[in-house]
Amino acid sequence: MRLSRAFLPTLKETPAEAQIASHRLMLRAGMIRQTSAGIYAWLPLGLRVLRRIEQIVREEQDRAGAQEMLMPTIQPAELWRESGRYDDYGKEMLRIRDRHDREMLYGPTNEEMVTDIFKAYARSYRDLPRILYHIQWKFRDEVRPRFGVMRGREFLMKDAYSFDLDREGAIRSYRAMMLAYMRTFQRMGLKAVPMAAETGPIGGDLSHEFIILAETGESAVFYDAGFETLDWEHTDYDYEDPQDLARFAGLLTSMYAATDEKHDPAAWEKVPPERRREGRGIEVGHIFYFGTKYSAAMGFTVAGPDGRPVTPEMGSYGIGVSRLVGAIIEANHDEAGIKWPDPVAPWPAAILNLKPGEAACDALCERLYAALGGEVVYDDRDERAGVKFADADLMGFPWQAIVGPRGAARGRVELKRRATGERQEVSLEDAVAKIRG
Numbered sequence: 482m483r484l485s486r487a488f489l490p491t492l493k494e495t496p497a498e499a500q501i502a503s504h505r506l507m508l509r510a511g512m513i514r515q516t517s518a519g520i521y522a523w524l525p526l527g528l529r530v531l532r533r534i535e536q537i538v539r540e541e542q543d544r545a546g547a548q549e550m551l552m553p554t555i556q557p558a559e560l561w562r563e564s565g566r567y568d569d570y571g572k573e574m575l576r577i578r579d580r581h582d583r584e585m586l587y588g589p590t591n592e593e594m595v596t597d598i599f600k601a602y603a604r605s606y607r608d609l610p611r612i613l614y615h616i617q618w619k620f621r622d623e624v625r626p627r628f629g630v631m632r633g634r635e636f637l638m639k640d641a642y643s644f645d646l647d648r649e650g651a652i653r654s655y656r657a658m659m660l661a662y663m664r665t666f667q668r669m670g671l672k673a674v675p676m677a678a679e680t681g682p683i684g685g686d687l688s689h690e691f692i693i694l695a696e697t698g699e700s701a702v703f704y705d706a707g708f709e710t711l712d713w714e715h716t717d718y719d720y721e722d723p724q725d726l727a728r729f730a731g732l733l734t735s736m737y738a739a740t741d742e743k744h745d746p747a748a749w750e751k752v753p754p755e756r757r758r759e760g761r762g763i764e765v766g767h768i769f770y771f772g773t774k775y776s777a778a779m780g781f782t783v784a785g786p787d788g789r790p791v792t793p794e795m796g797s798y799g800i801g802v803s804r805l806v807g808a809i810i811e812a813n814h815d816e817a818g819i820k821w822p823d824p825v826a827p828w829p830a831a832i833l834n835l836k837p838g839e840a841a842c843d844a845l846c847e848r849l850y851a852a853l854g855g856e857v858v859y860d861d862r863d864e865r866a867g868v869k870f871a872d873a874d875l876m877g878f879p880w881q882a883i884v885g886p887r888g889a890a891r892g893r894v895e896l897k898r899r900a901t902g903e904r905q906e907v908s909l910e911d912a913v914a915k916i917r918g
């Protein structure tokens with residue numbers, strides 16, 4: 482992407498309305514633009530990050546055996562009357578009437594709809610277990626939308642739903658999702674801690690929130706330092722093996738972790754002092770096991786192995802995909818801007834041509850750009866070097882390949898690592914190899 486032709490608008494001034502770093506940086510880096518309170522347009526830079534996060538979420542859901550589908554954003558009120566939630570949900574639900582005066586709503590979540598769809602096909606115990614998910618926009622008319630995409634009114638969520646024959650199966654599905662979540666967040670370079678949580682309006686008796694540690698988080702958290710060193714991605718836990726899943730869940734629950742709502746001072750006292758960690762956190766995921774709450778209310782049964790009807794046991798599993806963009810920035814930034822972890826970076830590098838129009842600089846930049854297949858940002862603008870450095874730091878590309886007249890004359894590129902500030906002079910070939918990782 483040549484910056485001279487791109488729509489990557491950065492702002493020099495700090496927007497006054499933004500209270501936290503991620504919101505400020507997303508506006509300044511030209512990732513999003515507010516179109517009404519709590520509703521944002523995603524500009525090219527923001528969209529690329531959103532898509533990369535979405536893709537990691539998708540891959541880990543698929544790996545855990547969940548199947549992707551896509552349900553609509555607009556739902557009929559009828560379905561929510563069946564579960565009894567139409568009145569309970571209150572003002573957070575955006576209610577709409579169509580031209581025939583039918584009551585509709587912009588979905589805040591999809592338990593009712595997925596149950597209605599799945600029950601139309603599932604007939605017997607052989608149709609279970611299944612986990613279905615989609616990645617779709619939700620609307621919740623939050624009283625106080627704030628912090629940009631962290632608490633928006635329209636936001637992108639991955640929501641999965643499990644259907645099992647009995648409680649034991651449902652717990653297995655719950656654990657599989659828990660493992661998928663730990664792997665998902667780790668792949669994004671985040672340390673997430675699962676914490677026992679209240680079940681709220683979704684209902685049910687088992688629930689965990691996944692919290693990313695950040696000073697600007699909305700909840701106070703207490704956890705065992707053991708969570709900081711565990712590697713979930715490279716463990717060989719097998720989703721198909723119930724004993725593996727039980728071993729994994731056992732490890733998680735053997736360590737203390739709770740938000741202030743569920744904090745237990747007596748249990749906290751038993752954690753060795755050097756392993757106690759306190760701070761604030763951002764909720765990026767929330768999972769629930771709620772048994773037959775929706776299946777029973779909506780008359781969903783399948784024929785069990787003995788032919789008698791069984792009401793499936795369900796769970797639901799959310800990840801705030803758009804909130805994650807903000808959460809990742811909260812965990813990875815400095816005064817100058819964003820420092821994208823490689824797996825979610827919008828582009829792996831920016832090439833900074835410090836002297837456009839100078840033959841050696843232009844030639845080296847073009848060769849580098851071509852060698853990287855055009856899959857980087859090439860700052861070919863007629864701008865001062867200082868402006869280019871500032872924009873590259875702000876937009877946070879993991880690498881900056883800086884090309885000035887002196888280096889270019891010798892075929893050398895100065896490579897800067899955004900996360901550490903480390904710089905080294907390298908050949909074009911080495912620059913390509915490093916940027917490609």
Ligand code: ATP
Pocket residue numbers: 590621623630631632633634635636638681764765766767768799800801802803804
């Ligand atoms: P919160 O307590 O933050 O309002 P919630 O418990 O209402 O979240 P869930 O219904 O569990 O949220 O939704 C699943 C995930 O969707 C949350 O963990 C969060 O990451 C994300 N999410 C929820 N509400 C919003 C919002 N208003 N803006 C952005 N993301 C959201």
Ligand code: MG
Pocket residue numbers: none
């Ligand atoms: Mg909420």
